[in-house]
Amino acid sequence: MLKTVSVAALCLSVALPALAEDKKQNVMVGASGTPGAVSQMELAQQLYAVGVANADALTVLTAAKLAAGVELKDTDRKKETKGDAPAEDAEGGAEAPVDAAAMLAKAKELAGEDETLVGLVEDAEAEGSRGRIGGASSTLSRLPAGMTDVWEIPFYGESYAEIGVLGDGDSNLDVLVTDENGNTICYDVSWSDKVYCDFTPAWNGYFYVTVQNTGSVRNSYYLMTN
Template identity: 40%
Template sequence: MRRLCLLFLAAFPLAASAEDTAAPNLDPSAVTAPGLVARMVTAQALFAAGQLQKDALSMLAAAHLAGSVTLIATERQPEAGAATAIDGEGPPLPPDAAAMAAAARAALDPDETLAIVLAEEEAANRLIPAGSLRSTQAVLAPGAAQDWRLAFDGQALAEVGIIGAGQVPLRMTVTDAAGAVICMPQTQKPTASCAFVPRESGYFTLRVENLSEQPASYLLLTN
């Protein structure tokens, strides 16, 4: 009997250990091709590079990418935690597709041929949009972090991303309900994206950290 009791008690640490090492809520076999969030993040990076290098064609391509996605303004609140508010308004938000197109048009002004191409691209985007994303504006104090609780369906593509204003470095981390890391892009840039397929429906936490001593404005994007 004593031996059976010892075996029974010894089983509890093993059960706890198995629970602690539970697999993340992630289907590792699923193939995740770049989606609309990745498209928007790429558009912002391409536009910023085009502005820096005075490359009108890059700005034109960025405007085309961004213009093909419809952003639906969505009211969401971060989880309660450390103070993240800033005094007054944050920095201007990243340019949207219309602002990109206007900048590209100004850069292309002397070139009538490329200006015609831009007009055709804008018309094509209006006629055949690639899809839509939910978009939420947020501001973040220097050195602060915000957590967003997001629900995603199991066995379906989940996409999240952030697009920050200017060159303020941000860090993005996605964890499941148990705290297991789903993705943490190894970058400290204003933009980041992550695509994954949950094993089952559930809640996930997106953490955004401001790694600078300046206030940050950013867009939170989800599919």
């Protein structure tokens, strides 16, 4: 989980926008909420990556069940893409983050001839999406290497907010979340394309999510909010 920070504490060696904190920050310090569908989907993606890396069918199955438990609503959002387009847009190996169906298929592959594990996967396939939790909106963006998306997202004041950036695994994504006054709410420059940010705005306002592809190939990622 990302921490709320002040700009004074922000020292980045990447080309994310420089900000000036000269107005009140739109966040309720000390406020908390219950992580929901966005957090669950982000956890599913993280678990899936760990499971695949360790060839662990049970971990991949757990990720698949978490992903299947989230109902996503496709949403149009305001976005500006910046940067010089590469001469050749090198495509990555994936067109979108892994979904529950693909996770289940991978779990079955890793289960091999283990009848118990295969049975668990088949049970999960039969269960499908029953009992899914809603409340998550997603938008797919195919971001070329070296370019940056800036999203404008509205949130209600005094209501818990979740933002997730879930990449396809092809390249690194750096993420910065600011309020309408330019104050930093969350940031992540780790070598990852899966980022989660939660906070509670103090008033109704717009927030800006900057996603920068620092890799050498396109990354097809979901921007998710509650």
